[in-house]
Amino acid sequence: MTQPKKRLLDTKMVPVPSQSIVPERDVDKRPVLETRHLGIEFGGLKAVEDFNIAVGPTEICGLIGPNGAGKTTVFNLLTKVYQPTTGTVLINGKDTSGMNTEQANRMGIARTFQNIRLFSNMTVEDNVRIGLHNQIRYGMFSGILRLPQFWQGEKKQHEKALDLLSIFGMQDMANVKAGSLPYGAQRRLEIVRALATNPSLLLLDEPAAGMNPHETEELMQNIIKIRDQFQIAVMLIEHDMNLVMGICEGICVLNYGRIIAKGTPDEIQSNPVVIEAYLGSQHKEVE
Amino acid sequence: MISLLSHLMNGLSLGSVYAIIALGYTMVYGIAKMLNFAHGDVIMIGAYISFCAIHYWNLPPALALVAAMAVCTVLGIVIERLAYKPLRQATSLAVLITAIGMSYLLQNSALLIWGSNTKSFPDMINVPAISLLGGELIIKGEAIVTILACVVIMIALTLFTSRTKMGKAMRGVSEDKGAAELMGINVNLTISVTFAIGSALAAIAGVLLCTAYPALTPTTGSMPGIKAFTAAVFGGIGSIPGAMVGGILLGVIEILGKAYISMELGDAFVFAVLIIVLLVKPTGLLGKKIHEKV
Amino acid sequence: MNKKLRSNLITYGIVILAFIVCQVAISGSIDGFKMTRSLKGQLIPICVYIVMAVSLNLTVGISGELSLGHAGFMSVGAFSGIIMSSWLVSAFQMENELVRLLLAMIAGGVFAGIAGVLIGIPVLRLRGDYLAIVTLAFGEIIRNVLNTLYFSVDGKALHIGFNNPNLTGKIVYNGPAGAVGVDKIATFEMGFVLILFTLFVVLNLINSRSGRAIMAIRDSRIAAESVGLNVTKYKMMAFVTSAVLAGMAGALYGLNYSTVTAAKFKFDTSILVLVFVVLGGIGNIRGSIIAAALLTLLPELLRSFSTYRMLVYAIVLILVMLATNSPMMKSVLSSITGKIKALLSGRKAKSGKAGDAA
Numbered sequence: 001m002t003q004p005k006k007r008l009l010d011t012k013m014v015p016v017p018s019q020s021i022v023p024e025r026d027v028d029k030r031p032v033l034e035t036r037h038l039g040i041e042f043g044g045l046k047a048v049e050d051f052n053i054a055v056g057p058t059e060i061c062g063l064i065g066p067n068g069a070g071k072t073t074v075f076n077l078l079t080k081v082y083q084p085t086t087g088t089v090l091i092n093g094k095d096t097s098g099m100n101t102e103q104a105n106r107m108g109i110a111r112t113f114q115n116i117r118l119f120s121n122m123t124v125e126d127n128v129r130i131g132l133h134n135q136i137r138y139g140m141f142s143g144i145l146r147l148p149q150f151w152q153g154e155k156k157q158h159e160k161a162l163d164l165l166s167i168f169g170m171q172d173m174a175n176v177k178a179g180s181l182p183y184g185a186q187r188r189l190e191i192v193r194a195l196a197t198n199p200s201l202l203l204l205d206e207p208a209a210g211m212n213p214h215e216t217e218e219l220m221q222n223i224i225k226i227r228d229q230f231q232i233a234v235m236l237i238e239h240d241m242n243l244v245m246g247i248c249e250g251i252c253v254l255n256y257g258r259i260i261a262k263g264t265p266d267e268i269q270s271n272p273v274v275i276e277a278y279l280g281s282q283h284k285e286v287e
Numbered sequence: 288m289i290s291l292l293s294h295l296m297n298g299l300s301l302g303s304v305y306a307i308i309a310l311g312y313t314m315v316y317g318i319a320k321m322l323n324f325a326h327g328d329v330i331m332i333g334a335y336i337s338f339c340a341i342h343y344w345n346l347p348p349a350l351a352l353v354a355a356m357a358v359c360t361v362l363g364i365v366i367e368r369l370a371y372k373p374l375r376q377a378t379s380l381a382v383l384i385t386a387i388g389m390s391y392l393l394q395n396s397a398l399l400i401w402g403s404n405t406k407s408f409p410d411m412i413n414v415p416a417i418s419l420l421g422g423e424l425i426i427k428g429e430a431i432v433t434i435l436a437c438v439v440i441m442i443a444l445t446l447f448t449s450r451t452k453m454g455k456a457m458r459g460v461s462e463d464k465g466a467a468e469l470m471g472i473n474v475n476l477t478i479s480v481t482f483a484i485g486s487a488l489a490a491i492a493g494v495l496l497c498t499a500y501p502a503l504t505p506t507t508g509s510m511p512g513i514k515a516f517t518a519a520v521f522g523g524i525g526s527i528p529g530a531m532v533g534g535i536l537l538g539v540i541e542i543l544g545k546a547y548i549s550m551e552l553g554d555a556f557v558f559a560v561l562i563i564v565l566l567v568k569p570t571g572l573l574g575k576k577i578h579e580k581v
Numbered sequence: 582m583n584k585k586l587r588s589n590l591i592t593y594g595i596v597i598l599a600f601i602v603c604q605v606a607i608s609g610s611i612d613g614f615k616m617t618r619s620l621k622g623q624l625i626p627i628c629v630y631i632v633m634a635v636s637l638n639l640t641v642g643i644s645g646e647l648s649l650g651h652a653g654f655m656s657v658g659a660f661s662g663i664i665m666s667s668w669l670v671s672a673f674q675m676e677n678e679l680v681r682l683l684l685a686m687i688a689g690g691v692f693a694g695i696a697g698v699l700i701g702i703p704v705l706r707l708r709g710d711y712l713a714i715v716t717l718a719f720g721e722i723i724r725n726v727l728n729t730l731y732f733s734v735d736g737k738a739l740h741i742g743f744n745n746p747n748l749t750g751k752i753v754y755n756g757p758a759g760a761v762g763v764d765k766i767a768t769f770e771m772g773f774v775l776i777l778f779t780l781f782v783v784l785n786l787i788n789s790r791s792g793r794a795i796m797a798i799r800d801s802r803i804a805a806e807s808v809g810l811n812v813t814k815y816k817m818m819a820f821v822t823s824a825v826l827a828g829m830a831g832a833l834y835g836l837n838y839s840t841v842t843a844a845k846f847k848f849d850t851s852i853l854v855l856v857f858v859v860l861g862g863i864g865n866i867r868g869s870i871i872a873a874a875l876l877t878l879l880p881e882l883l884r885s886f887s888t889y890r891m892l893v894y895a896i897v898l899i900l901v902m903l904a905t906n907s908p909m910m911k912s913v914l915s916s917i918t919g920k921i922k923a924l925l926s927g928r929k930a931k932s933g934k935a936g937d938a939a
Contacts, residue, residue: 079807081803081806081807100806101803101806101807102806102809102810102811102812105806105807105808105809106809110807110808111807113803113804113807117801117803117804117807118800118801118804119796119797119800119801119804119805120800120801121796121800122793122796122797122800126793129790129793130793130794130797130805130808130810131808133790133793133794133808133809133810134809136790137790138789138790139791140786140789140791140818142789143785143786143789143790143791143792144781144782144785144786144789145785146785150789153790154789154790157790193804193808194807194808196808197808197809321710322710322713322714370899370903373903373906373907373908373909373910374902374903374906374907376908377902377906377907378906379709379710380641380645380647380709380863381902381905381906383647383710383713384647384855384859384898384902385898385899385902385903385906387649387852387855387898388895388896388898388899388902389895389899390895391852391891391892391894391895391898392892392895392896392899394891395889395891395892395895396892398891398892399888399889399892509848513714513717513718513721516714517714517718520711520714549729549744551725551728551729551744551757552725552726552729554721554722554725555721555722555725555726558718558719558721558722559722561714561715561718562703562715562718562719565703565707565711565715566703566706569706569707569711
């Protein structure tokens with residue numbers, strides 16, 4: 001945090017009415033994600049409180065904070081793994097109250113997990129095909145009776161899956177069992193699987209964890225590529241400040257379940273409250 | 288009115304037996320996070336041992352009970368060490384299937400040793416019946432002993448888990464095995480002790496059960512075992528008072544259901560209660576909510 | 582894809598080959614190769630248990646939910662099949678046994694499927710051990726309820742009595758005494774067709790969009806939800822398909838005996854089928870077929886062994902679980918299979934070289 005990090009994107013951020021900032025190019029468009037006073041309690045403990053954020057439809061946004069700040073809990077609230085005790089989540093302007101994870105995904109929100117959750121007994125291609133489940137469809141009976149819809153659907157799924165895998169150059173691993181992939185490849189496969197659901201917002205939970213600097217560099221390029229190619233928003237939790245400062249356009253800092261700062265990478269790096277949260281307390285694992 | 292009271296007493300007494308068995312299930316589930324399907328068959332082995340002790344070795348009832356408890360304790364520890372311990376990291380499906388295999392192993396071993404003929408269990412409890420309400424309501428001695436035994440065991444177990452070092456170790460292991468190990472708790476020993484206590488209780492339950500229902504066969508334990516598991520789930524698995532409450536409620540429900548609704552559907556009634564409880568409150572009456580970490 | 586297809590074709594091939602061998606043995610056209618009467622009597626039960634095992638594998642292996650009440654669906658299928666068959670005779674004087682058997686099996690499948698939906702709605706909300714114990718409970722409830730029911734056919738009418746044996750017409754299902762005077766119309770050929778049908782349904786389901794969704798939910802429920810899979814729908818799909826197939830097998834089984842009681846479909850039967858699935862390999866369809874066939878035949882072949890049968894099953898079940906799930910046994914096993922593989926590949930390499938030289 002002490003010296004400024006290299007930035008790959010230089011975006012002008014502008015404030016919007018909902019106490020947040022979005023890239024200038026997105027300012028006239030409806031935000032892909034908006035939260036209003038989002039909060040959750042676990043047995044009286046407020047894990048996340050009054051979380052307000054707006055994410056532009058093509059924004060790359062970072063969610064950072066010391067360990068235990070509630071970052072993953074925010075992801076779980078956005079994807080409806082947890083139901084919030086207060087506030088609402090709007091995806092593309094639609095209220096998601098009362099929805100479950102599956103419905104939230106159909107609304108256009110896809111995610112990866114901090115501790116990888118692949119379908120490890122299935123092949124790489126099948127993992128992506130499951131991501132395509134709601135995109136390329138045919139019914140159970142077409143499948144059992146091998147009707148023409150089955151053959152067409154399978155062909156489309158196969159082509160689309162290889163197409164998506166090629167983003168990370170993984171098309172040659174299509175028939176490998178997902179569980180036997182190296183760690184970095186498993187993280188990449190999770191991203192491909194999430195992308196396959198055709199989201200408008202992609203949530204990445206520590207995508208660079210366990211990667212070496214070279215792999216991280218590649219990942220940063222790929223995240224930008226994904227954003228440009230698919231024209232979607234990306235929100236990521238990450239402890240690697242090179243990655244966060246390098247590609248995030250807007251950053252939101254969380255501490256003890258509350259937002260303590262929002263701003264561009266430059267603003268965040270020089271924000272005394274943020275430096276205090278990271279360095280002033282006992283949390284020293286972040287450089 | 289009198290018949291209702293006498294049904295209630297029968298229910299209470301049957302429920303006490305369920306509660307004692309359910310305690311074994313609940314303790315093992317709390318610590319090893321596994322459904323010990325063979326627990327019901329340990330009851331049956333306990334009953335056979337005490338039957339043999341009285342019938343063939345002419346031991347007094349008290350010694351027969353001690354013999355049954357001793358054999359079952361050893362049996363419980365051996366089963367855990369041989370079949371369950373190697374599977375601590377395995378899926379719950381694998382552990383459950385192994386436990387089912389163990390249940391069949393015990394039943395069929397009993398079949399080979401004692402045959403399939405029904406053994407008429409001797410009356411081990413010589414306590415006079417109490418007659419109340421001018422002799423209209425008679426409470427059998429067995430019922431009194433069973434209910435008392437249940438209360439005593441319940442109090443003893445509660446004191447054990449809250450006051451003794453081993454009891455605290457058990458609670459520690461059931462919360463977090465890894466952390467308990469790091470704190471210097473011998474996890475293997477703790478789990479063995481849990482199985483030992485559960486199995487000794489099963490022996491007591493076996494004797495009490497067979498005194499009330501004297502027909503002893505190799506499958507005697509399986510139905511009460513399943514019902515006691517139901518009771519444990521009903522009360523909230525992992526909770527000692529829950530097992531007690533669940534067992535007694537289930538016994539009363541079963542007897543009343545059989546008496547007032549349908550004799551044939553008595554068991555169906557018990558299982559219907561289980562299903563309803565699980566749907567309304569999946570963690571049982573006194574159970575804790577379990578969060579899945581994402 | 583090709584690998585899967587080849588594996589499936591081998592499975593079909595094994596079944597068809599076994600059927601042909603059985604037919605040759607029944608006809609006795611080859612000297613010294615004739616099936617004994619007692620073995621012949623086992624053919625239909627073998628078909629039934631194969632279908633039971635394959636269908637249970639769909640729930641346990643593919644969908645990952647331990648069901649301990651599979652025999653319950655079998656019993657629903659058996660009795661609805663028997664009642665259907667008697668009703669067809671009574672209502673339409675239908676004598677064609679093949680059509681009756683087919684309709685009876687369809688009825689068995691439909692009613693077992695309905696039972697599957699009714700049971701699946703509450704059960705599939707539960708997880709793990711709880712789900713297992715509730716399926717067991719439902720299996721027992723079905724058996725208990727069957728003991729209180731009475732059915733009779735009277736012309737086109739079908740009478741149902743609850744705890745009431747005094748029905749008009751011909752009693753076909755008599756409470757605890759079960760189905761009586763059943764027309765034994767089940768045939769081995771139909772059993773063979775049912776196995777092929779089951780394989781067709783299960784294998785095609787597994788290798789389709791729905792099947793992948795079912796397996797994904799098994800591997801990680803949370804991840805499956807996160808990519809928009811409807812967990813309940815696909816769990817239900819596997820559970821009900823499995824129930825329908827068990828019901829059809831049940832109908833075939835019921836129509837193979839002149840009297841059938843609900844006691845035949847006790848918890849033990851569910852466990853027996855589970856043993857087939859576990860020994861054949863959880864999730865391995867071909868394994869289920871082979872295990873079900875061999876283990877149904879084995880006691881027949883070794884008569885003296887039959888008193889120890891369940892004991893041996895129990896021991897084998899425990900040993901298989903230990904061997905496949907304990908980390909220590911796993912490493913021992915993998916080192917042994919590794920050595921065997923090395924030995925085999927070494928031999929192959931050598932023979933390959935010899936071929937080159939030639």
